[in-house]
Amino acid sequence: xxxxxxTPKHLITATxxxxxxxxxxxxxxxxxxxxxxxLDQGLQFLIQYYNGEERAKGNILERFSAQQxxxxxxxxxxxxxxxxxxxxxxxxxxxxxxxETEAFFGQGTRLTVV
Amino acid sequence: xxxxEQHPSTLSVQEGDSAVIKCTYSDSASNYFPWYKxxxxxxxxxxIDIRSNVGEKKDQRIAVTLNKTAKHFSLHITETQPEDSAxxxxxxxxxxxxxxxxxxxxxxxxxx
Numbered sequence: 001x002x003x004x005x006x007t008p009k010h011l012i013t014a015t016x017x018x019x020x021x022x023x024x025x026x027x028x029x030x031x032x033x034x035x036x037x038x039l040d041q042g043l044q045f046l047i048q049y050y051n052g053e054e055r056a057k058g059n060i061l062e063r064f065s066a067q068q069x070x071x072x073x074x075x076x077x078x079x080x081x082x083x084x085x086x087x088x089x090x091x092x093x094x095x096x097x098x099x100e101t102e103a104f105f106g107q108g109t110r111l112t113v114v
Numbered sequence: 115x116x117x118x119e120q121h122p123s124t125l126s127v128q129e130g131d132s133a134v135i136k137c138t139y140s141d142s143a144s145n146y147f148p149w150y151k152x153x154x155x156x157x158x159x160x161x162i163d164i165r166s167n168v169g170e171k172k173d174q175r176i177a178v179t180l181n182k183t184a185k186h187f188s189l190h191i192t193e194t195q196p197e198d199s200a201x202x203x204x205x206x207x208x209x210x211x212x213x214x215x216x217x218x219x220x221x222x223x224x225x226x
Contacts (some may be wrong), residue, residue, distance in 0.1 A: 002157065043158070043203060043216040056213050090157050102148075105157030 003027065004106035006091050012112045018079040021109045025072055025093030031055070032074040033094075033103060034066055038087040049074055081113045116141040118206050120217025128225050133194050135220045137204035138186040144206040147187050149178060152201045152219075161202075162189070166209075194224045 003026035013019055025032050034046040036059075045058035049068035060066075063081075068074045078085060088110050092103040117140040127133050137147075145166035150158035164171045164178045164187065171178050175194075180187040191198055204217040 002159070004157075042218045045214050045216075058213055092157075102160050102163070105150075105159065107155070107157050 002104040002106060004091060004093050004104050006089075006106035006109050008109060009107065010110050010112075012114060013081060015081055015083060015113055017081050017113075018077065019081065019111065021076040021078070021089050021091075021111075023074045023076070023091030023093075023106060025074070025091075026104055029093035029095050029104070030072065031094045031096065031103075032068055032072070033092045034060075034074070034076050035090040035092065035105075036087050037090060037108070041087075043090075046076070078111070083113050086111055086113045116144060116206055116208065116213075116215040118204060118215045118217045120204050120220060122220060123218065124221045124223070126223045126225065127194050129194060129196060131194055131224075133191045133198070133222055133224075135189045135202055135204070135222070136186060137188070137206075137217050138184075139206040139215070140185065141206065141208060142182075142185070143208040145209040146207040147178070147180060148205050148207070148214075149189050150203045150205070152203065154200075158203060191222075194222075196224050196226050198222060199224045 005024040030051045046060040048056040088108045092105045094103040148163040152158045177190040205214045
């Protein structure tokens with residue numbers, strides 16, 4: 001168990017809908033990262049938050065947004081969903097804000113858009 | 115931006131054999147190179163990492179080597195066991211930031 005909790009584990013929704021994925025980082029970790037994993041694109045970095053502030057942005061679509069709350073949990077919001085958004089979404093957390101520290105991954109949320 | 119190539123995509127070995135997975139990167143600013151193991155239904159787990167000021171690092175049956183001049187790094191697993199079967203990802207991260215670029219993954223299958 002990495003200590004990172006993601007909910008829900010599975011999500012099935014229709015095209016055009018909006019969903020929210022939730023992540024609770026390990027106790028004491030200030031950084032949260034979101035990744036998308038699909039068969040054709042591999043593991044793609046989406047966005048990072050550090051202590052409530054956006055720190056780095058990767059390949060995140062404009063239809064997607066995220067935030068980190070004062071209690072350090074984070075939510076990833078996906079809107080106007082398309083079939084191609086079906087993927088595994090991972091959250092990871094680390095103590096520091098820089099990349100040269102170990103990041104611990106949650107078990108992921110499997111999103112299926114039908 | 116950074117580009118990480120990982121080979122092979124699939125590696126099948128017999129229990130007890132060694133396994134080697136290779137990655138190349140393009141951005142000379144990358145200076146942190148973690149390796150992750152992902153088992154079925156789980157998130158990636160860091161198994162070993164190396165920083166640019168080190169050429170080799172070992173942890174029991176696992177070792178990683180880095181050649182900064184050639185911009186490539188490799189994962190070596192000796193005395194493989196069936197529980198080593200998983201997908202392995204390499205990544206490269208530039209110094210002072212956190213935008214990791216991952217390889218496409220290697221599916222390692224260890225036959226008993």
